[in-house]
Amino acid sequence: MRKRLGLVTVLLVGWMALNPADSPGGKPMSTILIPSPDSPLVDFRIEFRVGSIHERGGQEGLNCLTASTVAGGGTESLGYQEVLEAFYPMATDVSVQAGKEVTVFVATVHRDHLEAFWDLFSALLVTPRFDEADFNRMKDIQLNYLRNVLRSTDDEELGKEALESFIFEGHPYGHSVYGTVRAVESLTLDDVRAFYRTEYTRDRVTIGLAGGYPEDFPKRVREALARLPGGRAKPVIYPRPKSIHGIEVRLVEKPGTATAVSLGFPIGCRRSSRDFFALFLANSYLGEHRTFKGRLMRHLRGDRGLNYGDYSYVEYFDEEPGTVYPLTNIPRNQQYFSIWLRPVAHRHAVFSLRAALRELRRLADVGLTDEEFESTRDFLLGYTKLWGQSMSRRLGYALDSDFYSIDRDYLGAMDRALRELTLEDVNNAVWHYLQAANVKVVMVTEDAEALKQALVSNAPSPITYEVEKPREILEEDEEIATYYLDVRDEDVRIIPATEMFEM
Amino acid sequence: MVRWQAGPLCALVAAAAILAGAEAGMAEVFPYPIHEEILANGLKVVSIPYDSPGVVAFVTVVRTGSRNEMEEGLSGFAHLFEHMMFRGTEKYPQLVYNDILDRMGADHSAFTSDDYTCYHILVSSEQLERVIEIEADRFQNLRYTEDEFKTETGAVLGEYHKNNSRPFQMMEERICDGAYTAHTYKHTTMGFLRDVEDMPNQYEYSLEFFSRWYRPENCVVLVVGDFDRAKLMAAMRKHFETWKRRDFEYEIPVEPPQTGEKRVEVEWPNPTLPYLYIGYHAPAFDDRSIEMPALDLLSQMVFSSTSALYRELVIEKQLVEFIFAGAVDHRDPPLFTIMTRVKDEKDLPVVERRIYEALETARRERVDPARLEAIKSHMRYRFALGLDTAMSVAMTMAHYLQLTADPQTVNRVYEMYESLTPEDIQRVAGTYFDEVNRTVLTLRYGGEG
Numbered sequence: 001m002r003k004r005l006g007l008v009t010v011l012l013v014g015w016m017a018l019n020p021a022d023s024p025g026g027k028p029m030s031t032i033l034i035p036s037p038d039s040p041l042v043d044f045r046i047e048f049r050v051g052s053i054h055e056r057g058g059q060e061g062l063n064c065l066t067a068s069t070v071a072g073g074g075t076e077s078l079g080y081q082e083v084l085e086a087f088y089p090m091a092t093d094v095s096v097q098a099g100k101e102v103t104v105f106v107a108t109v110h111r112d113h114l115e116a117f118w119d120l121f122s123a124l125l126v127t128p129r130f131d132e133a134d135f136n137r138m139k140d141i142q143l144n145y146l147r148n149v150l151r152s153t154d155d156e157e158l159g160k161e162a163l164e165s166f167i168f169e170g171h172p173y174g175h176s177v178y179g180t181v182r183a184v185e186s187l188t189l190d191d192v193r194a195f196y197r198t199e200y201t202r203d204r205v206t207i208g209l210a211g212g213y214p215e216d217f218p219k220r221v222r223e224a225l226a227r228l229p230g231g232r233a234k235p236v237i238y239p240r241p242k243s244i245h246g247i248e249v250r251l252v253e254k255p256g257t258a259t260a261v262s263l264g265f266p267i268g269c270r271r272s273s274r275d276f277f278a279l280f281l282a283n284s285y286l287g288e289h290r291t292f293k294g295r296l297m298r299h300l301r302g303d304r305g306l307n308y309g310d311y312s313y314v315e316y317f318d319e320e321p322g323t324v325y326p327l328t329n330i331p332r333n334q335q336y337f338s339i340w341l342r343p344v345a346h347r348h349a350v351f352s353l354r355a356a357l358r359e360l361r362r363l364a365d366v367g368l369t370d371e372e373f374e375s376t377r378d379f380l381l382g383y384t385k386l387w388g389q390s391m392s393r394r395l396g397y398a399l400d401s402d403f404y405s406i407d408r409d410y411l412g413a414m415d416r417a418l419r420e421l422t423l424e425d426v427n428n429a430v431w432h433y434l435q436a437a438n439v440k441v442v443m444v445t446e447d448a449e450a451l452k453q454a455l456v457s458n459a460p461s462p463i464t465y466e467v468e469k470p471r472e473i474l475e476e477d478e479e480i481a482t483y484y485l486d487v488r489d490e491d492v493r494i495i496p497a498t499e500m501f502e503m
Numbered sequence: 504m505v506r507w508q509a510g511p512l513c514a515l516v517a518a519a520a521i522l523a524g525a526e527a528g529m530a531e532v533f534p535y536p537i538h539e540e541i542l543a544n545g546l547k548v549v550s551i552p553y554d555s556p557g558v559v560a561f562v563t564v565v566r567t568g569s570r571n572e573m574e575e576g577l578s579g580f581a582h583l584f585e586h587m588m589f590r591g592t593e594k595y596p597q598l599v600y601n602d603i604l605d606r607m608g609a610d611h612s613a614f615t616s617d618d619y620t621c622y623h624i625l626v627s628s629e630q631l632e633r634v635i636e637i638e639a640d641r642f643q644n645l646r647y648t649e650d651e652f653k654t655e656t657g658a659v660l661g662e663y664h665k666n667n668s669r670p671f672q673m674m675e676e677r678i679c680d681g682a683y684t685a686h687t688y689k690h691t692t693m694g695f696l697r698d699v700e701d702m703p704n705q706y707e708y709s710l711e712f713f714s715r716w717y718r719p720e721n722c723v724v725l726v727v728g729d730f731d732r733a734k735l736m737a738a739m740r741k742h743f744e745t746w747k748r749r750d751f752e753y754e755i756p757v758e759p760p761q762t763g764e765k766r767v768e769v770e771w772p773n774p775t776l777p778y779l780y781i782g783y784h785a786p787a788f789d790d791r792s793i794e795m796p797a798l799d800l801l802s803q804m805v806f807s808s809t810s811a812l813y814r815e816l817v818i819e820k821q822l823v824e825f826i827f828a829g830a831v832d833h834r835d836p837p838l839f840t841i842m843t844r845v846k847d848e849k850d851l852p853v854v855e856r857r858i859y860e861a862l863e864t865a866r867r868e869r870v871d872p873a874r875l876e877a878i879k880s881h882m883r884y885r886f887a888l889g890l891d892t893a894m895s896v897a898m899t900m901a902h903y904l905q906l907t908a909d910p911q912t913v914n915r916v917y918e919m920y921e922s923l924t925p926e927d928i929q930r931v932a933g934t935y936f937d938e939v940n941r942t943v944l945t946l947r948y949g950g951e952g
Binding site for chain 1: 555558589597598601602605606607608609610612625626627649650653654655656657658660661662664665667668669670703771772773774775776807808809814817818819821824844846876877880881882883884885887888891892893894948
């Protein structure tokens with residue numbers, strides 16, 4: 001379970017949505033409602049189509065800082081401390097999730113407090129205080145997250161962030177949503193004010209409400225949010241991500257007891273694509289997140305005990321805190337395929353990379369059998385039902401569907417699509433999108449130069465066990481240990497962790 | 504998976520009627536009917552109908568955690584055993600067991616803490632009897648070879664390394680090791696690294712571990728959601744009543760009172776802001792005693808986001824990034840811990856001093872009744888906001904079942920919160936926060952080389 005620490009929560013998590021329909025002048029505010037009159041709770045997700053892609057060069061991290069200063073600050077009439085005191089007896093707060101494409105403010109409140117809560121929440125959004133002390137507090141947290149937390153204390157997140165930056169080098173997705181140390185250091189409160197004024201506009205808001213709210217409540221929400229700044233979003237140009245030649249590697253060097261591995265490549269498939277659910281099923285077969293269903297998990301952890309977990313993804317993924325389910329409201333116009341190996345012993349790093357690539361190539365070459373297809377479909381038909389258990393999650397999915405312009409009932413649409421899929425659909429999607437030849441790899445490790453030599457030399461990386469293993473595993477190990485790695489010396493770059501996210 | 508234990512309480516649940524009732528000092532806080540039955544072999548079955556159409560949570564609480572690891576050199580075994588439970592039986596080998604649950608689309612996993620191990624499955628209601636059958640089978644007939652055992656210890660070592668790339672695991676490990684001399688809370692649930700590394704050699708002990716603790720009298724089965732109770736109980740009797748008791752007798756070493764402040768310095772190999780982590784020995788959980796509930800409210804009073812200390816250190820002077828404190832309910836005396844991340848190492852002494860002064864103020868001055876009422880409201884609504892799915896209801900109840908095996912404990916605890924007075928809070932502030940009772944850990948970057 002991920003541990004969340006005080007105000008860091010504000011930076012790392014959060015959501016809430018509003019759908020204004022009454023925006024003066026601009027396009028109508030989009031409103032997504034999931035009423036549940038008997039529920040004692042009301043969920044808010046107020047989403048802005050604003051993300052790190054809207055930051056100018058040199059201001060990387062500005063959206064995150066703006067969002068956290070709004071959610072972790074005061075209103076025109078109340079300071080931050082007074083806001084905390086008002087929320088405290090309600091046992092609620094406002095969290096924010098600042099992403100690449102969208103930023104969403106999230107809260108859940110008991111209906112006993114709905115009116116008082118909304119008065120305060122809407123004031124935070126519409127008339128943020130932008131106090132210098134609040135700004136400094138949030139800036140410190142963001143800088144520390146970049147300098148110390150990501151670089152030093154969370155190798156798995158470090159690997160994931162480094163892989164995204166690598167895959168999307170030179171692209172609007174190419175920097176962390178937390179920005180760079182150099183840029184965040186230079187940001188001022190005036191930058192935050194200006195970004196809020198030009199980007200957090202009423203034409204970019206989507207209102208999401210779920211639960212036991214009164215009938216006229218959505219109208220009041222729309223009216224309140226109509227007071228957001230006016231303006232028009234400038235279109236973002238999405239270049240094609242750089243093509244990859246062979247296995248390109250970044251080794252992030254830092255002291256540590258194990259090596260974290262992430263790898264991937266861009267794919268031209270997202271939720272609105274015709275092939276999405278076919279590819280989704282194939283990926284579940286390869287590496288469904290935090291389950292023993294996937295081949296990667298069964299072969300790397302189950303058969304060989306290499307690490308704690310091994311998963312794969314066909315869209316940008318984060319985990320909903322406290323669950324193993326996908327976080328909602330992190331949509332992307334461009335997606336990438338990735339494999340995540342949880343830390344492995346340094347001596348098994350090359351073997352584990354080879355094992356993962358070999359599994360990927362096997363899938364890309366031969367696809368699924370009829371039995372594998374049917375069992376994965378059966379699994380997903382049941383498992384994905386669990387993703388919509390809470391109202392807040394259903395609301396999150398509905399907002400994402402709005403982003404992708406697809407059926408608002410995403411899980412329902414998934415159920416129908418899965419039932420209609422054929423093995424041919426799935427394997428056609430596999431053959432079209434997946435491959436193991438041109439891949440970017442990030443490894444967070446201790447002795448990067450030695451690892452580089454091991455990769456470039458293509459020397460066999462045999463594995464030994466202290467226990468008897470079945471002959472089929474040992475035979476497979478021999479193939480894995482000599483799996484050809486198309487890594488050229490010039491395609492391996494070593495970066496000390498202390499230099500990551502610097503500029 | 505090893506569960507982190509942070510904050511004074513697990514997130515809890517609620518509903519409107521309950522809250523109104525609590526305010527009137529009348530109704531029980533837990534808003535759903537609770538049914539409790541005990542099978543002939545001593546296995547307790549707690550079932551709770553909850554509005555989750557077509558979905559049910561099936562949870563087995565084994566009231567054994569790292570607390571029960573009494574033998575030297577064998578820490579971390581409860582957690583390892585959680586892994587072993589997925590290795591299958593003769594009837595349902597690992598792949599078959601997983602395939603059955605996968606085809607149901609079940610979400611199934613487990614976690615281990617100091618006091619218990621929890622196996623949880625969320626599945627469609629129509630599959631409930633089948634789930635009962637395969638769970639009853641693995642709790643009675645688990646089988647694995649020595650080689651399979653050794654392979655799984657590799658995954659556990661991997662989990663240790665995963666956790667240890669973050670400072671929290673290291674701090675937890677070191678403060679427990681420092682604060683305790685005799686009790687098994689001296690090691691964390693993950694265990695000491697030396698013991699985790701030695702696990703491959705402990706196959707025989709693993710068989711004994713299963714035989715001791717995976718017994719009906721030491722477990723509670725909890726079912727929450729959409730189910731037919733008559734069918735549930737018929738299936739439980741059919742599949743679980745063959746499980747044999749053992750009534751293993753054991754004694755956990757008692758921790759003697761601490762007699763002087765202890766200090767622990769931890770060097771972190773990579774750049775980090777310094778952490779200050781302070782632990783005081785606190786009382787064991789007892790659902791007839793106000794000690795832990797009073798400490799929960801005290802932690803809110805002194806350390807929550809609306810406290811004077813938080814205002815000073817986080818908001819005004821901005822000396823620390825965050826601060827939080829509390830004790831998690833435990834069967835034996837746990838630590839009440841205070842954790843903060845300090846922005847500048849030179850401020851460590853002043854932050855530490857201000858924490859002690861805030862506790863001294865709580866000892867000297869009674870909390871304002873209006874402030875106490877706000878704290879109680881916070882506790883009630885936090886409980887209410889946490890009960891939004893069948894599994895969250897189950898996890899809330901599991902927390903109390905592992906402590907006492909009594910589902911009414913949750914109601915007793917929240918009744919105690921409501922009844923607490925400023926004098927109660929002041930008294931616990933004066934009881935547990937002496938200098939001689941504390942262990943102070945600092946973690947900071949060790950520097951180049």
